[in-house]
Amino acid sequence: MTAGRHFLQIPGPSNVPDRILRAMDYPTMDHRGPAFADVGRKALEGMKSIFKTESRVVIYPSSGTGAWEAALVNTLSPGDTVLMYETGHFATLWKSLAQKLDLNPVFIESDWRAGADPAAIEERLRADKGHEIKAVCVVHNETSTGSVTPVADVRRAMDAAGHPALLMADTISSLASVEFKHDDWGVDVTVSGSQKGLMLPPGLSFNAISDKAMKVSEAAGLKRAYWSWADMAGPNDTGYFPYTPATNLLYGLNEAIDMLHEEGLDNVFARHQRHAAATRAAVKAWGLEVLCQVPEHRSPVLTAVMVPEGHSADNFRAVTLRNYDMSLGNGLSKVADRVFRIGHLGDFNDLMLCGTLSGVEMGLRDAGIPYRAGGVQAALEVLGQKFDAARAAA
Ligand SMILES: *Cc1c(COP(=O)(O)O)cnc(C)c1O
Numbered sequence: 001m002t003a004g005r006h007f008l009q010i011p012g013p014s015n016v017p018d019r020i021l022r023a024m025d026y027p028t029m030d031h032r033g034p035a036f037a038d039v040g041r042k043a044l045e046g047m048k049s050i051f052k053t054e055s056r057v058v059i060y061p062s063s064g065t066g067a068w069e070a071a072l073v074n075t076l077s078p079g080d081t082v083l084m085y086e087t088g089h090f091a092t093l094w095k096s097l098a099q100k101l102d103l104n105p106v107f108i109e110s111d112w113r114a115g116a117d118p119a120a121i122e123e124r125l126r127a128d129k130g131h132e133i134k135a136v137c138v139v140h141n142e143t144s145t146g147s148v149t150p151v152a153d154v155r156r157a158m159d160a161a162g163h164p165a166l167l168m169a170d171t172i173s174s175l176a177s178v179e180f181k182h183d184d185w186g187v188d189v190t191v192s193g194s195q196k197g198l199m200l201p202p203g204l205s206f207n208a209i210s211d212k213a214m215k216v217s218e219a220a221g222l223k224r225a226y227w228s229w230a231d232m233a234g235p236n237d238t239g240y241f242p243y244t245p246a247t248n249l250l251y252g253l254n255e256a257i258d259m260l261h262e263e264g265l266d267n268v269f270a271r272h273q274r275h276a277a278a279t280r281a282a283v284k285a286w287g288l289e290v291l292c293q294v295p296e297h298r299s300p301v302l303t304a305v306m307v308p309e310g311h312s313a314d315n316f317r318a319v320t321l322r323n324y325d326m327s328l329g330n331g332l333s334k335v336a337d338r339v340f341r342i343g344h345l346g347d348f349n350d351l352m353l354c355g356t357l358s359g360v361e362m363g364l365r366d367a368g369i370p371y372r373a374g375g376v377q378a379a380l381e382v383l384g385q386k387f388d389a390a391r392a393a394a
Contacts, residue, residue, distance in 0.1 A: 007326035009356045011143050011302035012173050012196035014346030016252075020199055023255035024248045031247055032240065040239035043250045046257035050175060050198075050265075051190055051208040053182035058232045059253075060205045061246040064172040064193030067205035068094050069101070070227035071168050071189040072135075075213055077221030078102040080134040083124055083165070085116035089144035089332040094137060094170060101222060106133070112334055115142065115149035115297040122157035125165070135166040135188075141174035143196075144332045146299040146341065147292040148178060155186040166213055172196060172205075176260055177272045177301050177345045188213040197301070199259070199346045200252050272300035275344040275353050278382040279303045282357045282375035286364065291339050301345040302329065306338060311369050313340045320363030326356065350383050 008015050029036055047057045060066050076082065081104045084095045098105040108120050116138045125133065136158060138149045151169050158167060166188040171180050175190075177197035182190045187210065194204035209217075209229060217229055225231075231242045260268055276299060283290055283305050291304035307313045314337045317328050329341030342360060344353055357376045364371040 002325045004325070007324070007352075007356060007359060009343045009359075010327050010329040011146075011341055011343035011345060012193075013202055014196055014199060014343060015348065016201055017199055017259070017347040019259060020252045020255050024252040026248065026251055028247045031244055036247075037239035039247070039250050039254065040236070040241065040245070042254050043257075044236055044239070046254060047206060047208075050257060050260065051182040051192075051206075052180065052184065053190075053208050053210075055183070055211055056209045056214060056229070056233065056236075058207050058209065058229055058236065059241075059245065059250070060207075060227070061203060061244070061249070062205045063202055064170075064191065064195075064205050065093075065097070066227065067172075067191040067193065067207055068097055068170065070205075070207050070224075070229075071137075071191050072098055072101055072103060073220075073222040073224040073227050074207075074209075074217040074229045075166055075189065075220050076101075076103055076134055079104060081106060081132045082135045082137055083108070083121065083133045084137045085121065085139075085149070086110045086112075087114075087116055087139050087142035087145065087147055087149060088112045089334070090142055090170065090172075091139045092333070094139070098137075112142075112145045113147070113292060114294040115147040115292075116154065118150060118153040118157035121154055122161050125158060125161035125163040128163065131164060133163065133165045135168055137168045137170070139170040140180060141171070141178055141299055141301050143173040143302065143341075144304075144335070145291050146302045146304040147294070147297045148174070148299050149297070151180070151187065152185040159186075166216065173301055173345070175206075176256075176265070176268065178299075179266075179269050182208045182210075186210075194249065194253065197345055198253065198256050200249060200256055203246050204249050204253060269300070271348075272345060274383070274386065275348065275350075276300040276303060278353060278379040279342055279344055279357065281382045282360070282379040285378035286361070286371040286375040288371060291335065302341050302343045304329075304331075304335070304339045304341045307340070308370055311367075313337050316340060316363055316367040316369055319367040320359055323366055324359040324362060326359040326363075328360070353379065353383070
């Protein structure tokens with residue numbers, strides 16, 4: 001037993017604020033009774049404001065992987081070609097899921113050091129004269145690498161190519177942390193989950209669905225039952241669900257939506273940008289390298305840090321957990337043991353970041369990783385800049 005709070009600084013699940021824990025600490029109600037409709041309607045309507053959409057949102061009692069599957073089985077037919085982009089481990093998992101569903105994913109490969117390149121997507125779409133490609137699937141925030149794909153630019157590339165494919169985006173680790181506009185950006189299916197930017201425990205997942213995707217789903221040939229949008233639509237229109245929803249998580253979701261609007265989504269996004277900038281300043285001062293090489297693609301949600309050749313990121317994480325009770329994200333598949341990931345998302349503030357970066361700096365020392373001292377100091381300088389104008393005026 002360790003005194004004080006554990007630091008859960010993996011890039012999801014993120015810290016659940018006390019206010020949300022309290023909101024869930026309430027008796028489970030009859031999900032077919034009259035009082036439930038308010039809970040259901042508030043969650044379904046509220047999520048539209050988070051996705052920035054006027055069209056339909058569905059909520060599943062599942063992890064994010066379920067919403068990945070739902071996006072594909074509702075819109076596609078066996079053998080359909082889908083264009084996917086290897087931004088990292090999560091993009092690769094989505095591609096494997098597509099293969100298991102008898103889809104034919106075309107995978108644009110990459111070195112995991114940037115978000116998806118819209119120009120490469122445009123080139124593939126222009127070459128697809130017969131419109132064999134039925135969907136373009138990208139991961140907005142690639143959680144394994146800390147890179148962001150410019151989703152609006154992917155839409156522009158699709159339009160420039162004059163291609164009718166659906167655009168699908170995985171926002172499981174970006175929604176409510178990084179700006180995202182389902183309608184304005186012309187996304188057809190947006191996939192998300194509860195346990196990252198939404199600050200909830202794991203267990204809820206989402207699809208936001210354009211009218212075009214809803215129409216396409218009527219003729220799509222893949223079998224679906226649990227994930228069926230059509231089965232959800234009727235009950236959802238009056239605030240109910242076709243099967244038992246995760247009632248207490250919906251209480252928490254409604255609290256999370258309120259909290260996000262109280263702070264203001266733009267302020268939430270700016271907070272994440274600022275914490276990411278401070279984290280990168282620390283990494284630079286330590287003399288270490290950020291995995292994502294394209295500055296404008298670097299993630300506001302997490303920072304993946306490479307350890308020098310010959311050193312073990314996993315040993316560093318184990319030492320940091322043992323000595324300071326802080327969990328950091330591990331490197332996945334291609335970058336296993338080569339990187340560690342610092343999560344700076346969700347319910348998070350300046351002093352939590354300072355504690356996190358202090359833990360990393362002490363862990364580097366304890367694990368014998370070559371680094372220069374002063375990373376935390378560099379982060380403090382970046383954090384302080386917010387108040388420079390006020391100080392100058394005083
Ligand atoms: C976490 C995550 C997933 C997987 O979600 P689960 O809830 O573990 O099923 C998929 N994509 C991205 C980008 C993620 O961050």
